[in-house]
Amino acid sequence: MEWVETTGKTVEEAKEAVLDELGVDYSEAEFEILEEPKVGFLGLSKRPARVRGRIIPVTPKSKDGRRMKRRKPSQVRDEAGSNNKVATGLDREGKPAQNGYRPERNKDMQDKDTERSKAGEDSPKPEISRTELAVVAQHFLADLLYELEMLATVSIDHLDDDSMELSITGDNLGSLIGQKGSVIAAVQELTRAVVQAHAGDSAGRVMVDVDGYRKKRREALERFTRSMAEVVLSTGEEKVFEPMVSSERKVVHDVVAQIEGVSSRSEGEEPNRYVVIFASSVEEAKDQQGAEVSS
CATH class of the missing domain: 3.30.1370.50 (R3H-like domain)
Incomplete structure (x- = not known):
């Protein structure tokens, strides 16, 4: 069976697109992760995950025991007309792609997918330590500086159970401060929101300084x-x-x-x-x- 290559915002989403292309259940396919997704500024996906998969090869039966399986003409044409298919799983509007034949997955397969999805939603999120939260904030600020094409260093100056302080140091960071500190205040609020998304009410105070401005x-x-x-x-x-x-x-x-x-x-x-x-x-x-x- 030819490999089918797909992309998605996450690895799991890309795998689901592979299953849709092959028309099989998860247990009947094998995958190779070609590229992990890269998260960009504000948590937006900057580079999608890239995965390829195929139906797990089965040892052929003896010549006498094999039976010919009837396939849809469109399915035969699809396989014959393309040796290396590339699909995104969804088009730009978020609708199923229409190019080529896409066999529908049966109800049992869909039920299993639903069960897997519910199991993931019900599983409790692991607790995150204060140190890990500070690192999350540090990485967010580093990504922000990268997107703004600013060369600077982000350090964690203070961390306790109630607050964290991070500082950004570098050259030509005036635009990151803004008039009367308006920009740095906005950056601090964004950083606090990112930390709260991971920790909820236990985020504590989050303070960000730029070149000792505060x-x-x-x-x-x-x-x-x-x-x-x-x-x-x-x-x-x-x-x-x-x-x-x-x-x-x-x-x-x-x-x-x-x-x-x-x-x-x-x-x-x-x-x-x-x-x-x-x-x-x-x-x-x-x-x-x-x-x-x-x-």
């Missing part, structure tokens, strides 16, 4: 917050910061909490939520005045 930004924000707090203490006037992401607002609140005489609060709605620094004595006076009026 550390530098945090240090600059801490210095600016202290200077604004001094202005509030000397003038008694509130200072309103520009809109920030939640992680940066937390930096401001943490710094203000260490300075006596000033406090901070967040106002507005995402994505335009911002921080206000005010004198604690002024706010306390307002609260006391309100309490006297209500009493």
